[in-house]
Each structure stands twice: as C-alpha cells, then as structure tokens.
Amino acid sequence: MEQREFLNIIRAYRRRLDLAAFLKRLVFALGIGGGAGILLQTAALFVPMYYANVYTAVAILLAAASAVLVSLCRPGTMEQTALTMDAFGFKERIITAYENRREEGPLFVLQRADAMEQLKNHRDRIRIPLWPVWKKTALSAVLLAAAVALALIPSPAKDRTRELHRIRGEAGEKEEEIEEVLKQLEQLEEETLTPQQKAALEEMAESLRSSMAEYGQADSAQALQAAGDKLNYKYADMSSRMSDLAQSLRDGASASAMSAEAMQAMAEKMQEMSGRPSSGDRLASGQNGQSQSQGQGQGQNGQGQGQGQNGQSQSQGQGQGQNGQGQGQGQNGQGQGQNGHGQGQGAQGQGQSQSGQGQGAGRGTGTADLPHDYVSIPNAVADSGNLTGNVGDHSDSDYFRGQNGLSWEGTHMSHEAVIGNYERNAYEGIAAGRYPSGMESVIKDYFSSFN
Amino acid sequence: MSDQDKSRLQDPAYMAQRAADCEREIKKGIVGQEEVVRQVMLAMLTGGNVLLEGMPGLGKTRLVSTIGRVFDLSFKRIQFTPDLMPSDVTGTNIIVKSEQGNSFSFEPGPIFANLILADEINRATPKTQSALLEAMQEHTVTVGNESHVLGEPFFVLATQNPIENEGTYPLPEAQLDRFMFKILVRFPSKEELKDIVALTEGSRPQAIEKQMDGEGLLAARELIGQIPIADAVMEHLLDIVMATHAPNPHIREGASPRAAQALIRAARAKAFLEGRLNVSFQDVDEAAYPVLRHRILPSFDAISQGVSEDDIIRGILAAKRPQI
Numbered sequence: 189m190e191q192r193e194f195l196n197i198i199r200a201y202r203r204r205l206d207l208a209a210f211l212k213r214l215v216f217a218l219g220i221g222g223g224a225g226i227l228l229q230t231a232a233l234f235v236p237m238y239y240a241n242v243y244t245a246v247a248i249l250l251a252a253a254s255a256v257l258v259s260l261c262r263p264g265t266m267e268q269t270a271l272t273m274d275a276f277g278f279k280e281r282i283i284t285a286y287e288n289r290r291e292e293g294p295l296f297v298l299q300r301a302d303a304m305e306q307l308k309n310h311r312d313r314i315r316i317p318l319w320p321v322w323k324k325t326a327l328s329a330v331l332l333a334a335a336v337a338l339a340l341i342p343s344p345a346k347d348r349t350r351e352l353h354r355i356r357g358e359a360g361e362k363e364e365e366i367e368e369v370l371k372q373l374e375q376l377e378e379e380t381l382t383p384q385q386k387a388a389l390e391e392m393a394e395s396l397r398s399s400m401a402e403y404g405q406a407d408s409a410q411a412l413q414a415a416g417d418k419l420n421y422k423y424a425d426m427s428s429r430m431s432d433l434a435q436s437l438r439d440g441a442s443a444s445a446m447s448a449e450a451m452q453a454m455a456e457k458m459q460e461m462s463g464r465p466s467s468g469d470r471l472a473s474g475q476n477g478q479s480q481s482q483g484q485g486q487g488q489n490g491q492g493q494g495q496g497q498n499g500q501s502q503s504q505g506q507g508q509g510q511n512g513q514g515q516g517q518g519q520n521g522q523g524q525g526q527n528g529h530g531q532g533q534g535a536q537g538q539g540q541s542q543s544g545q546g547q548g549a550g551r552g553t554g555t556a557d558l559p560h561d562y563v564s565i566p567n568a569v570a571d572s573g574n575l576t577g578n579v580g581d582h583s584d585s586d587y588f589r590g591q592n593g594l595s596w597e598g599t600h601m602s603h604e605a606v607i608g609n610y611e612r613n614a615y616e617g618i619a620a621g622r623y624p625s626g627m628e629s630v631i632k633d634y635f636s637s638f639n
Numbered sequence: 640m641s642d643q644d645k646s647r648l649q650d651p652a653y654m655a656q657r658a659a660d661c662e663r664e665i666k667k668g669i670v671g672q673e674e675v676v677r678q679v680m681l682a683m684l685t686g687g688n689v690l691l692e693g694m695p696g697l698g699k700t701r702l703v704s705t706i707g708r709v710f711d712l713s714f715k716r717i718q719f720t721p722d723l724m725p726s727d728v729t730g731t732n733i734i735v736k737s738e739q740g741n742s743f744s745f746e747p748g749p750i751f752a753n754l755i756l757a758d759e760i761n762r763a764t765p766k767t768q769s770a771l772l773e774a775m776q777e778h779t780v781t782v783g784n785e786s787h788v789l790g791e792p793f794f795v796l797a798t799q800n801p802i803e804n805e806g807t808y809p810l811p812e813a814q815l816d817r818f819m820f821k822i823l824v825r826f827p828s829k830e831e832l833k834d835i836v837a838l839t840e841g842s843r844p845q846a847i848e849k850q851m852d853g854e855g856l857l858a859a860r861e862l863i864g865q866i867p868i869a870d871a872v873m874e875h876l877l878d879i880v881m882a883t884h885a886p887n888p889h890i891r892e893g894a895s896p897r898a899a900q901a902l903i904r905a906a907r908a909k910a911f912l913e914g915r916l917n918v919s920f921q922d923v924d925e926a927a928y929p930v931l932r933h934r935i936l937p938s939f940d941a942i943s944q945g946v947s948e949d950d951i952i953r954g955i956l957a958a959k960r961p962q963i
Contacts, residue, residue: 271871271961274919283869284917295865298651299916 191289194304195266197311198286202269204316210259212320214252215328221251222331229338236349241339248332276313281306355412359403362419366400369458376451385433392426423462430455611635648858655914658684658859661709661850662912668705668847669698670838671831678822678929679706679796680912684859685904687819688775688795690760690810690933697824698835699798703756710856711849712753712792719763721806725770729780730787745782750774753790753853757797761807768814771795775817792853792860812892812936819901821933859911866907868918875961876902876923882955883931889941889951894934901930920961928952 225244232240270283285303288296319325373393381389399422402415430451437448614635618628647653662680669676675691679702682689691699700716707714717728730748734741749755750771760768774780778789797818799810815821827835851859868876880902883893905926906918932948941951 279919281917284867287869288867
C-alpha cells in the first residue's frame with residue numbers, strides 16, 4: 189500500500205516534470221522560430237519575398253510542433269523524476285528506494301521506509317517550476333514580438349513584392365487564358381483549310397504566344413497594362429480575321445460547315461475577350477471606313493478594320509489600296525509588312541473617311557514577311573503637334589495622333605539609361621563584328637561624344 | 640557493549656547512532672580537525688588504512704590513541720626510523736630453551752594489535768615499509784614459512800611529515816595504494832588552538848569513554864557493505880574514477896580500480912554515519928578527495944604550476960557534476 193502511494197507520488201511529479209519540460213521546449217522552440225522569423229522578415233525588408241509572413245508563421249508553427257513532438261516522444265522516466273525529486277534535499281533516497289522497490293532485504297525495507305518518511309515529511313520542499321526561467325521566456329517573447337514587428341514594417345521591397353505578386357497573378361490568369369485560346373486555335377486547324385488559312389491561324393497563334401511571353405516577363409503594372417492592351421487588340425484583330433476566315437470558309441467549297449461555325453464562334457469569343465464592340469458593328473463600320481472615330485480602342489481596331497477594308501477597298505478600288513501600301517513603305521522607310529498594310533489601309537480609310545489615320549502604328553519597324561508584333565510609340569510623338577503633316581526631319585512621313593492608330597502608353601526612361609543601353613548594344617555589336625569595318629571608330633566616337 | 644547492545648548489532652539505526660556517538664566522543668579529545676576525525680571514522684568503519692600527512696604536533700598521535708580508547712582497541716605505536724628493521728615491525732622467531740630442548744618460537748612484533756600507528760613511516764627504509772604491505776592488505780604476517788593472522792579489526796594509521804624530506808624514503812605508489820585514505824591534517828585556527836591549549840594544558844582533561852568495541856565495529860562494517868547505491872550514483876562514482884584516466888594535462892597517472900572500491904566503501908560509510916541507508920552524490924564527492932589524492936600522479940605541468948591533487952579532483956568533480 190505504502191509502495192503504491194510512493195509510486196503514485198513519483199508519477200504525479202513525473203506528469204508535472206513532463207509538462208515543465210514541454211513548456212521549456214516550447215519556449216525554446218518559439219525562440220528559435222522567432223529568430224528564424226526575424227531573419228526572414230529582415231530579408232523581406234530588402235529582398236522581394238511575398239510569402240515571408242507565411243514562411244515566418246510556418247517556421248514558428250514548425251518549431252512549436254517539434255516541441256510537442258519531442259515532448260510526446262521523450263516523456264520523462266520514473267528514474268529521472270525520482271532523481272529530480274532527490275535534488276530537493278532528499279540525498280538520493282527516492283531514487284534508491286525506487287530502484288530497489290522489489291528488494292526484500294531488511295536494509296532495503298528500512299531504506300524505503302526512510303525514503304517514504306522523508307517524502308511525507310518534506311514533500312513541500314519539492315518545487316518544480318512549470319515555466320522556464322523568466323529570462324528565457326522573455327527572450328523568446330521578445331524574439332517573437334520582433335518577428336511580428338518586422339512583419340508590420342512597410343518597405344519598398346515589400347510594396348514591390350506585393351505589386352509583383354499581383355501582377356504575376358494577373359499575368360498567370362492571362363497566360364492560362366491564352367493557353368486555352370491557343371488550344372482552341374490548334375483544334376481549328378483542319379486539313380480542309382488552305383495553306384494560307386493555316387498560315388493565318390499559325391500567325392495568330394504565334395502572336396498569342398508572343399503575348400504570353402510578354403505576360404511571362406511582365407514585372408510592372410505598366411508592362412502588364414501594355415501586354416493587356418496588346419492582347420486585347422490582338423483578340424479584336426484576330427476576331428476580325430477569323431470572321432473573315434469563317435466567311436471565306438462558308439464561301440469556299442472545300443471547308444466544312446463545322447469549321448466555319450467553329451471559327452465564327454471563336455471569332456466571337458475573341459471579340460468578347462477583347463472587351464470591344466461586337467464584331468458585327470465593328471465590321472460594318474470598318475467596311476464603311478468610319479470606325480476610327482472613337483478613341484484608342486477603336487483606333488486599334490482601325491488596323492483590323494484596315495485589313496478588312498483593304499480587302500474591301502481592293503474590291504472597290506485598287507488604286508486606293510495600292511496607294512495605301514505605298515505610303516506604308518514610305519513611312520517605314522523599310523518597305524513592306526504589316527505596317528505597310530496598316531498604312532495602306534490608313535490611306536484607304538483616309539480616302540474614304542477620316543478614320544484611317546490610326547496608322548500611327550505604321551511608325552513601327554515590323555517587316556512584312558516575319559512574325560511581328562505591335563509596338564508602342566512614345567507619347568511625345570503621339571501627342572505632338574498636328575494630326576497630320578510632317579514632323580521633324582521626316583519630311584516624307586506622316587504622323588498621326590496615336591489615338592486613332594496603334595499606340596500604347598509609352599514608358600519613360602532617363603536619357604542616361606537610353607544612351608547607356610544604346611552604347612552597350614553598340615559595343616556588343618562591335619565585339620560581335622556586326623558592323624562594317626571602319627565603322628567601329630565612328631560608333632565609338634559617337635558615343636564618346638556624349639561623355 | 641552490553642549483551643543487550645550485542646543483540647542490536649544488526650539494527651542499522653542503532654549502529655548508526657553508536658557510530659555517531661563514537662565520532663562525538665573522538666571529538667572530545669581532538670579539538671577542531673572535524674574533517675580529519677570524520678574521514679578517520681569512515682576508514683575505521685570500512686576497514687581501511689589511513690595515511691595522515693601533516694606537520695608535527697598537530698595531534699595525529701593523540702587522534703589515534705583517542706580512537707583506540709573510543710573503540711576499545713589494542714593500540715601500538717611504531718616510530719619509523721631509518722634503522723628500523725622489518726622484524727622490528729612484524730616480530731621474529733626466537734630460540735626458546737626448555738626442558739624438552741631448544742626450539743623456535745614466534746615473538747609477535749608491535750604490528751599485532753588492532754590499531755597501529757606507524758609514525759613517520761617515510762623515515763623507514765623501503766624494506767621496512769614493505770613489511771607493512773602484507774599486513775595492510777592481507778591482515779597476515781609471514782615470518783619464515785609461517786603466516787600469522789592479525790587480529791580483527793586491524794587498522795594502520797601511518798603519518799608522514801610533508802616538509803622534512805631529507806633522509807626520508809617516499810612511499811612507493813604500490814604501498815600508497817594500500818592506504819584507503821590520505822588525510823591532510825591542517826594547522827588549526829586560532830580559536831581551535833585556544834581550545835587545544837585549554838584541553839591539553841588544563842587541570843581537568845576530558846575523559847574519553849569507550850563507545851564501541853571491535854565486535855561492534857565489524858558488525859557496523861558488515862551493515863555498511865549492504866547499503867544500496869542507486870545506479871545513477873554508481874555511474875557518477877565510476878565517472879569520477881575514469882575521469883582520472885581521461886586526457887588531462889595535470890595528470891600523469893590516474894587512480895587504480897582499488898580507488899573505485901575505496902570510494903564506494905567510503906561513500907557508504909559516510910551515508911551510514913549520517914543515518915542514511917543510501918548513498919548520495921554528495922557522499923561520493925566528499926569521499927573523493929581523501930580516496931583519490933594519493934592515487935593520482937600529478938604531471939610535471941601540474942607540479943610546476945602549483946596545481947595540487949585536490950585542485951585536480953575539484954576540477955574533475957566540477958566536470959562530472961550530475962546533470963538532473
């Protein structure tokens with residue numbers, strides 16, 4: 189009976205010791221977690237780390253979980269408990285009695301009785317604190333508080349990280365959307381399509397992939413906006429082209445009705461995705477050559493319509509269409525291409541109405557036979573001066589207000605940065621041997637003149 | 640000890656009380672030196688031999704004679720000198736003339752007593768010193784072809800002077816190891832000195848009374864040998880002994896296994912003297928000094944740096960403090 193009581197006393201203290209050990213481990217673990225949190229949060233002040241708060245929380249939770257796990261896996265033993273109790277002035281009576289609890293010799297019996305008596309008389313001596321020493325607790329609390337405080341401190345890196353995360357999220361959604369469109373485009377490519385039609389579809393797909401890459405590289409709201417604008421334009425453009433394709437499929441004998449319907453449906457979907465007026469209206473106005481009267485969006489449409497118009501203009505009058513083409517060449521100074529088309533249409537539009545001037549995009553440098561994309565022009569050009577007429581030294585070129593043509597918000601760069609980029613590219617070109625011999629010194633002199 | 644007392648020889652509480660009475664009685668005749676008295680008591684209770692080291696006049700001889708009286712033991716003092724012969728210690732065979740003719744008869748030496756005070760043992764030659772070896776270890780004396788058993792209990796309390804080294808023969812390690820304890824007898828404080836003078840030069844010296852006899856001492860020794868030791872305490876004890884063999888710039892040679900045996904016995908005896916039937920960490924730590932200090936050979940570094948054996952032991956105990 190007495191022995192059972194003796195063991196029960198030890199068990200009670202063992203529970204308390206286990207709890208104390210758990211709290212000690214927990215405080216230590218939280219301190220470690222807090223320290224890790226401080227490191228993470230400090231890094232997040234300077235380095236973009238969107239999930240720093242999550243990582244900090246995970247570090248603290250992991251530390252706490254490890255404390256729980258260790259406490260569960262390594263509970264205190266009765267021997268350890270007895271030894272701990274002995275440390276409160278029992279001079280190893282309790283551990284000796286516990287270890288020899290099954291011995292029956294007279295000396296062992298006496299020793300156990302002595303231990304029990306001492307335990308009964310002086311049990312109040314045993315004071316096992318539950319909480320670790322206050323300094324350790326305070327240190328852990330300070331570390332945790334510091335981690336939380338650091339998490340609340342704003343910093344440019346954090347703002348930038350949040351912004352970047354939002355941009356990446358939106359870009360990701362757009363990329364998925366483009367992926368979906370690409371899949372649908374692939375499904376449209378049937379054997380019944382002519383090589384030209386297939387090439388047109390492939391061109392659209394390539395253009396979309398280009399947009400996808402732009403989204404993938406977008407690291408600012410402006411870049412995202414620009415990519416979005418371009419994509420919307422592309423959608424509208426593609427919608428128009430696909431409507432035309434669908435129409436030609438309907439007219440043609442070889443294509444299946446299914447393809448035409450699917451293509452028309454795709455065109456309508458793209459139109460919706462572009463966030464522009466319905467294709468019916470647009471096409472109608474485009475055919476009338478009056479579409480560019482309504483702002484930038486429609487100005488962008490101008491090109492799509494231009495192409496449509498081009499076809500129409502050719503049916504109405506070749507002269508104008510050719511005229512447009514020629515102007516496009518003149519503008520680019522390089523010849524053909526999408527821009528040439530655009531310009532041609534612009535001219536056509538101009539010829540028919542006032543709208544075709546959206547050919548600010550013709551300022552771009554695309555070439556006719558290569559996959560191309562649309563470029564933006566600086567505001568300085570788009571907003572400068574008259575809607576028509578010659579600007580600057582380009583006496584043979586017309587500049588138009590970007591609102592009516594292909595234009596996006598330009599990005600601002602410092603003069604030094606621009607010069608620096610040019611200079612770096614030039615020197616890389618020299619190193620790669622891209623320039624005719626003798627020109628290297630001219631290029632170097634040119635750039636050194638800036639310095 | 641009366642008949643009634645003899646019936647209680649197996650009663651641990653009673654015997655512990657008697658041992659405590661003995662210690663108290665010894666302290667009546669020895670002023671101060673409480674640690675020395677305690678350690679000598681431990682050796683007495685475990686049957687160990689003691690080497691007392693201290694300056695002359697610190698009461699070593701008085702201590703031994705007091706112990707003899709308290710325990711009612713036969714007491715012999717042997718003054719070791721360079722010309723002392725082994726037979727002067729052990730005894731010798733002498734020719735006895737009788738009506739039947741001449742015959743050899745063994746004449747016991749002074750070692751045939753319960754309590755031997757080997758005064759200034761380091762002044763005798765190694766040959767004579769070694770005569771004590773068998774007696775100390777085996778409790779027998781061999782003269783010629785005949786071995787003579789010494790009476791129990793048998794203790795040797797040897798003394799040596801730490802400073803007068805000229806003309807001395809330092810005890811070899813093998814013989815030092817036979818001593819359970821090496822006890823340092825320190826100079827008393829002024830207060831203690833005043834009490835010593837009052838005790839020895841006063842008109843009425845304290846009467847020392849017998850508290851226990853040899854039989855009681857042997858019974859106590861048997862009880863002490865049964866005192867349980869917890870595993871953790873035993874681990875601690877062995878760790879201490881093993882630590883003397885761990886790489887240590889101050890130790891040239893560590894303690895022998897006999898040191899562990901002596902440490903166990905001493906720790907048990909200390910617990911018994913304090914009325915406990917179990918050994919504590921503290922018992923082991925306190926017994927470590929007299930048990931180990933003559934069993935550790937300090938290195939040249941330790942000697943040159945003035946690091947004593949006690950300093951080394953203190954370091955070991957600090958390093959091996961039980962982690963609870």
